[in-house]
Amino acid sequence: MTRRTITTLATSLAFAAACASGHAAPTEAAQAALPVRTAAVDRGPTTRMVRAAGTVAAKDERELSFKVGGIVARVAARDGMEVRRGQLLAAIDTTELTAGVRQAREAAVKARRDRDRARLLRTGGSIALAQAEDAETGANVADAALQAAEFNLRNAVLVAPDDGWVDRRMVEPGETVSPGKPVLRVSGRSSGFVVRASLPERDVLGLSVGDLALVHLDARPRDAIPCRVTEIARSAARGTGTFQIEVRVDPARARGLLSGLGAKLEIARAVDAAGAIPLLALQEGDGDRGTVYVVDGERARRVPVRVAFLDGERAVLSSGVEGVDRVVSEGAARLADGVAVRVVP
Known part of the structure; x- marks a missing residue:
């Protein structure tokens, strides 16, 4: 074989190798790109389940108590008992209260008598105006004391404020209760x-x-x-x-x-939310911070996001995906910023 023939053959082999190398490069690049799938970002208000x-x-739950203290004379209610509006539930001994009403009534009668006498004396000029006014005031005070005593006597009993039931009985007959101490807890229907x-x-x-x-x-x-x-x-x-x-x-x-x-x-x-994405698309979670990847050309681009809350298989984002239509939903865990990717169906 001549030198010229050898040179021509070497040149041909070099050209063929160059062509083969040129055709193989795109294939290797394609094989290096990571396959990923993408999902759309859901926009607009979303529903959060609280x-x-x-x-x-x-x-209507109430704790019933007596306005005045005294000895409990009767408790007609039991735990769980159904009651009707106005039904008698409990009462305290009224001996002292009845005596107080009688005392206030007698004091009121005397004060009115003194007031009437003072009016007559004032008309005749026998007493000063101040004395007549004091008698008027005394009669008014005695009437008010009588009204208060009668009010306390009327409230010596507890009645059901509504149809319902007794939740709890907290005192027994013979106990001494103070004003305002809970006696019964009742519920209305x-x-x-x-x-x-x-x-x-x-x-x-x-x-x-x-x-x-x-x-x-x-x-x-x-x-x-x-x-x-x-x-x-x-x-x-x-x-x-x-x-x-x-x-x-x-x-x-x-x-x-x-x-x-x-x-x-x-x-x-x-x-209101920036968008909702599949939970698999959320990466590098740290509190309310995370990362998603989007496909930019043929490369993955890392996008920081803020998480509002998780809803089942979705992550609802408060920010970070403005202007982003789709995110990598499958294969995101293998990505880094700038990695070559190819979207597969």
Whole structure:
């Protein structure tokens, strides 16, 4: 083989190798790009489910007590007993109160007699004007004392303020009670039942009276009872920092409820958010901070985000995805900023 033939063959082999190298480069680059799938960012207000544990209670709960102290003469109520409005529940011994009324009545009669005598003497000029005025005042004071004594006597008994039941009996006949000491705890039927729960500040903000709620009794978890939010505390409870809310149970579903039953409360409320993404798309979570990746050309771009809350398989974001339409939903855990990617169906 001549030198010229060898040179020509070498040149041909070099050209073929160069062509082969040129065709292989794109294939290797394509194989190096990480396959990912993307998902759309959900826009607009989203619904957040507020959940809390609560307790069923009669709306109208009262502790009954005597206005004046004394010896308990009778307790007609028992724990759990159903009562009717105006029914006698308890009474104190009225011996002292009756005597006080009689004493006040006699004092009032004397004061009126003194007042009438002073009027006559004043007309004749026998006494000074000041003495006549003092007699008028004395009669008025005696009348007021009589009214107070009669009022105390009338309130020596406790009657049911509403149709309902007795929750707890706290005294027995023969005991001496002081004014205002609870004697009975009763619940009324006319105002229905409510569920009371405490919410942290992040959940109570945005709630409104009238919002729809669902209650699941611990004893009947599959039975959802419709309710409405009726009260929201305007100040936090001391010690816990939580806010008490109250939802009213639909009267048609309140039959058979008992005070003290445990319940789970769910309230759906709309919140403003930057967007919602699949939970798998959220990376590097740290408190309310995280990261998502978007496909920019053929590269992954890291985007810091703020998390408002997690909702099942979704992460609702408060910021960071403005102007972003899609995020990497599958394969994000393998990515870093600037890594080559290819989107697969």
